[in-house]
Amino acid sequence: MPELPEVETTLRGIIPHMLHKKIKCFIIRNPNLRWPIPSEINLNMSNQIISSITRRGKYLLFETRNGYMILHLGMSGRLHIVPTATPPKPHDHVDIILSNDLCCRYYDPRRFGCMLWTDSDPLQHKLLKKLGPEPLTEEFNTVYIYQASRERKVGIKQFIMNSQIVVGVGNIYANEALFFAGIHPSRQAGRISYQRYEKLVAAIKQVLTLAIADGGTTLRDFFTIDGQPGYFKQSLAVYGRAEEPCVKCKRKLIQKNINQRTTVFCSQCQR
């Protein structure tokens, strides 16, 4: 499942096929995603041109004259562009049929994703309204996160994975960024100095930028829009490397479940 780089890679992959194209209709084989897919999507977006496709955090926003579809890939969601006649496979829950004989096919075995409809500004939608800044903008900077972290007792890993603080930092890249910043994942967010947040902000931006450039991480089942795997996995320093030597100090990396998420770190390099 996609973290921000995978969602960004998906966005870039679908734009050439979908932007300014007309939607014929939706074929919904299974509406039971995280929330039921509302019938308004089909009613309002069929026969409409997609006038923009953008990303906010891990949400993809499809604009038509009548309103917006809000799409989240959850843990296991993927979009593929295929010829309309392609027979669906299991877990191919939705087809967005385009007028160019292609369709955008939504596949999601775990069905943690969602597909929603709004007729007004999607950024004001309940799910998007409280999102923090985009990590790759100037808005996400040391002053901001340092101030936001004061008095906060949660561990830093949970803190940077909180989308109200900053969007797009999922489990893999949280592990990676903390390693490069030399910060222990359990350290209380409110007890980290400004100087160390400088390093962390730079690490988050760098890790995400490199991952996007490499087309996202391939773990079990992420593929880019054309079915090609991403190439970032080979660059991971800690995630998936438990018991292997730290790339800096050669000590064995430690894996621990923190806040119900797999956490890998170096007890020597991260304090």
Added chain:
DNA sequence: ATGCGGACCTGTTAGC
């Protein structure tokens, strides 16, 4: 307001 744990699902992998 903050923090925590449970919930939503199925496929893959690890362990016996």
Added chain:
DNA sequence: TGCTAACAGGTCCGCA
């Protein structure tokens, strides 16, 4: 080899 349990990239929600 086969069965079962643990685990997986997310994040919302209700409760303390």
